[in-house]
Amino acid sequence: MSEAILTTTPRQRALGWLQPHRVVLIAIAAALVLAAVFTMRWDWLPKYFDLAVQGVWRTIWLLIVTTLLGFVLAVPLGLVQVTGPWWLAAPARAFCTVIRGTPLLLQLWLLYYGLGSLFPQFPWIRESFLWPYLRQAWPYGVLALTLSYAGYEGEVMRGAFAGVPRGQLEAARAFGMRRWTILRRIWLPQAFYRALPTLTGETVLQLKATPLVATITMVDIYAVSSRVRQETFITYEPLLLLALVYLTITGILVFLFRKLEARIPARLG
Amino acid sequence: MKKFLAAFATAAVMAASIGMAQAEQVKVGFSPEAYPPFWSQDASGKWGGWEVEIIQAICDSQQMECELTPIPWDGLIPALQTKKIDAIMNSMSITDERKQSIDFSDKYYNTPTAVIGAKDQKFDATPEGLKGKILGVQVSTIHATYAKKHFGESAAEIKEYQTQDEANQDLAAGRIDATQADSIALDAFLKSDAGQACCDLKGMVAPDLEVLGPGVGAGVRKGDTALADKINAGIKAIRDNGKYEEITKKYFDFDIYGEAGQVN
Amino acid sequence: MLSALFGASTLELLSFNPPGWGATLARGLLASLQIAFGAYGLGLLIGMGGAYGKLYGGPVVRDLLEVYTTVVRAVPELVLILLLYYAGTDLINRLLDVFGYAPIDINGLVAGIGVLAFVQGAYATEVLRGAILGIPQGQIEAARAYGMPPGTMLRRITVPAMLPFAIPGMANLWLIATKDTALLAIVGFGELTQATRQAAGATKAYFTFFMAANILYLAVTLLSNVVLGRVERWSRRGMPATAGAGR
Secondary structure, three states, rough: OOOHHHHHHHHHHHHOOHHHHHHOOOOOOHHHHHHHHHOOOOOHHHHHHHHHHHHHHHHHHHHHHHHHHHHHHHHHHHHHHOOOHHHHHHHHHHHHHHHHHOOHHHHHHHHHHHHHHHHOHHHHHOOOOOHHHOOHHHHHHHHHHHHHHHHHHHHHHHHHHHHHHHHHHHHHHOOOOOOHHHHHHHHHHHEEEHHHHOOOOHHHHHHHHHHHHHHOOOOHHHHHHHHHHHOOOOOHHHHHHHHHHHHHHOOOOOHHHHHHHHHHHOOOO | HHHHHHHHHHHHHHHHHHHHHHOEEEEEEEOOOOOOOOEEEEOOOOEEEEEHOOOOOOOOOOOOOEEEOOOOOOHHHHHOOOOOOOOOOOOOEOOOHHHHHOOEEEEEOOOOOOEEEEOOOOOOOOOOOOOEEEEEEOOHHHHHHHHHHHOOOOOOOOEEOOOHHEEEEHHHOOOOOEEEEEEHHHHHHOHHHHHHHHHHEEEEOOOHHHHHHHEEEEEOOOOOOHHHHHHHHHHHHHHHHHHHHHHHHHHHOOOOOOOOOOOO | OOOHHHHHHHOOOOOOOOOOOOOHHHHHHHHHHHHHHHHHHHHHHHHHHHHHHHHOOHHHHHHHHHHHHHHHHOOOOHHEEEEHHHHEEEEEEEHHOOOOOOOOOOOHHHHHHHHHHHHHHHHHHHHHHHHHOOHHHHHHHHHHHHHHHHHHHHHHHHHHHHHHHHHHHHHHHHHHHHHHHHHHHHOOOOOHHHHHHHHHHHOOOOOHHHHHHHHHHHHHHHHHHHHHHHHHHHHHOOOOOOOOOOO
């Protein structure tokens, strides 16, 4: 099959992928899906549809916001570990180790319930302008997920910054570029290209971490499915649909990142 | 051959009857969370409290060997249906909604539903009183259903927590204005240090038998009348022989059984 | 500052003798480690089978394994745990029922190990497949040319040659296994996170207990890093450096 690919059109390639055993497997899968559609209970769907759409939207919103913020944090975290003075490099390193060394669920609970339990001891917090935000659950969810992404991606960025060949930076310096310009024009783009393949994986992992926020009362798609389970006592159907939703989002993510990677020069110096 | 089969059948019946004579093993599911004074855990991890003692008394009176099996609150009914456990005895109220999925024994206690809230705010447990407030409830409870039905329109938000303990915790932290739950469980919280510092009783909610149900009973699998009957007999036995009163006196200064004669 | 955060009395809650909850936390940690070991070991076995199937299996086996690894790596562990924890035991008991056996009771420890191993197996499959692909083809061809039986080839050539490629990824998987045990708290299993949650709920010292549990997890990670670093160096004698990423 692999030799055939070299000289074939997309149509032939698609036919090549569709081998006889795959047709059978797809037929079995389709039969399973049909069986699930017709024998399982889906009558709850219309009632919860609006809530589910909101939940999906909140999950995606959480994913986008925390990966962007996390990445913005990861760049300096990676950079100071490569070139920074020790008093910046050591805390950055410690931060990455702690974040990567403890379960996200516990970090989230420490932030939400741990900090919350301290509020009564400090009455002035309730008078501060931050109180309207501190009251709600989402700032804690966003903070915990952002820090987590920054911790993991900071480690990746450290490797990526360190991996850019010295020669490129020296050449830039020889051109008389200033440090900031070198970072912006040479170092950061090259490090970013290097980190890009891992970004896909890290972002999928981030998506898989989002349902944890349901444990601090945020209503994402996972929480919606829990609510369906609790209110209707139907166990499997909401979970199966939930798995399908995450599979779809992951599929879209992988597709988008592939598009992005295709637009980036493949040659790395 | 026939003889052999007959002998085999007799042996099987005998084995089964020997099995019957031994104490029956019953797995009682409960949610591993602090719910004083019904459920609380000491530092060594052992569970105690009013309901734990009542379960023990009911099981003892029926020669059942009950094993407490921890399952999260929202997983109790699925666990019962999938035979991970045989009964739920976890302050679960008897409601029509739940009866569609499981059967219940008779009630073994019934107490009113209360709303507590932050001390520095004055309001009562009515839809008008809770207008614009954030109300916390435990998911999948009669209180969640009641709050959505009666306060859903007027309250600013109804937040659902995995455990009542977490709702109390967020009330103490000031993240919610009020929480609705069983009056006795809330009373225990109000008497704690954190509760005394932050909150007071806002009142009992208006009755709604359809949602709040006739009281707390033991949940059993649909059609498992044998176990339901045994538990009913156990409840009746400890009510009659004074054991119920003896345990209740340790925790409360009144009878939490509610109106007598009210059966499921 | 510290005493303001913790309160002098709340630190006493961590002592090993009641009213301290130290012993309960220690038991939780032990349970977490048991599950992590079990799930990691079982996951490794699944991974070896999976990698072999993906590389040398028939077309159907290969496609099914692809579905397995894709689904497990795309769906949150939390959802998989809930699905497998309820459905898995239910399914096993229904199968036993069909074949006329009495239902068995699958305790939390076994179910937890099984569920996490299922997840670990998918990642291990990919790690090991990549590692086997990293072996220079000539080595395997040479072994084949010698007429080495597959079992011997696996033991003498494939496993030793792939180790340096597999160990960074497998080390990472071990760290994931220890942290993923925390998710079992959601299904009520009494591991470290659940024990911490109960202790915090009973004493109201949320900050102290969550902090203490984080430190315990961190200690496990740091200790693992030291050991894994040694193993990695040993396996990579004379090889160029490689790096693993992920969580």
